[in-house]
Amino acid sequence: MSIAILGAGAFGTALGISLTQAGHGVTIWARDPYAVSRIRDHRSSPRLPGVRIPDKLCAVTNLQDAASADIILVAVPAQSLRKLLRKIEVPLDDKKIVLCCKGIDLETGLGVAELTRQAAPAAKIAVLTGPSFASDIASGLPTALTLACQDPETGRTLQEALSTPVLRLYTTTDTIGAELGGALKNVMAIACGACIGAGLGNSARAALMTRGFAEMTRLATQLGAQADTMSGLSGLGDLTLTCTSDQSRNFRFGLSLGHGEDFEPSVTVEGAATARAAAQLADRHGLSLPITQAVASLTTGDLTVADALDQLLSRPLKEE
Known part of the structure; x- marks a missing residue:
């Protein structure tokens, strides 16, 4: 062939x-x-x-x-x-x-x-x-x-x-799960990059990855994906790699947001558009995706990293 x-x-x-x-x-x-x-x-x-x-x-x-x-x-x-x-x-x-x-x-x-x-x-x-x-x-x-x-x-x-x-x-x-895992992990990579860039530390990054994975699974299964797919290479595997390495363009973009610096405009950052699209889908389906929505607002300049942190930390306490 x-x-x-x-x-x-x-x-x-x-x-x-x-x-x-x-x-x-x-x-x-x-x-x-x-x-x-x-x-x-x-x-x-x-x-x-x-x-x-x-x-x-x-x-x-x-x-x-x-x-x-x-x-x-x-x-x-x-x-x-x-x-x-x-x-x-x-x-x-x-x-x-x-x-x-x-x-x-x-x-x-x-x-x-x-x-x-x-x-x-x-x-x-x-x-x-x-x-x-x-x-x-x-x-x-x-x-x-x-x-x-x-x-x-x-x-x-x-x-x-x-x-x-x-x-x-x-x-x-499960094509839906595979494509959504690959797409949504970029959103979480931006969040984790902003977290590290703002000096919030690895414990905060681990929390973002964990809660971000829950958001990924919530949206993907709502759209027809299988939960098992999200736990595999295309979901959790890709999330782990992208959120922990500066080889990731999305992570580097988040780092620049956290540092308050401009990012190279010629570099494609898929997670920026995906965050906005995912936030729209969440609204359409009545889902709460606070990290995704915060990243969407960060990428449009409607929210600062400090404001996003305040929003996430002021959410009501609940069971995991």
Whole structure:
């Protein structure tokens, strides 16, 4: 099967490196000609400094050529997904589409799988998510991810096609849980970064992670996810990694909020839009998600870190 990756950011490029090194023929698409030329001519990417890209990884700027592959891995930011799907002119109904983006669409409130299903109703859609940093995958370090697909047979086919000696994929049919775990943990990473940046300490971070995980599970199960999925790689596993390392862009963004500093505007922070989308969903379903709502207000500038802390600490005492 031919494999294409749409998106030459750090994660998409890292997947391309891993799959190519495992012997697969892989094409990676980028809309930026400079990114393609860096891969073609210099076998490098500014998103993965110090990592050499295999000669056999083919980089293109023609979206339709890339989208003609049998398996399409989509690794663009979640807020760009709808726009990208509209640009694809080749038929997608016979394709296996693996979504590697993490987020909730701010305009529609939909997860990435449902957005893709609306654009390609007959496509076989899967979600690839879990605790992983692009630099680890690109460097060949062992990584375990969740591959969620509602059709078990397609899930097994993709598991065999995309697993490598160092990239281990575990399957589930719970696409809702997998995509929401991957999306909502970014919100909690911002909260934890702000906590550490404000000097509140690791005990406060542990409390935020624990209560944040409860919020993630509350919203995800309300939307149809299985609670067990949230306790797996795509939920608790990804939450643990993202909330405890400054390799996470969302955590670093939170750190900057805690320090009262500006954050690099060119860096994609999926959790900011996801926090606002999740807060809207919580209101729609009558759910109390105080950490999520605080992060949403932090990202829009409607709340300071000090005010957010006061709000969270002044909530009524209750049983856990």
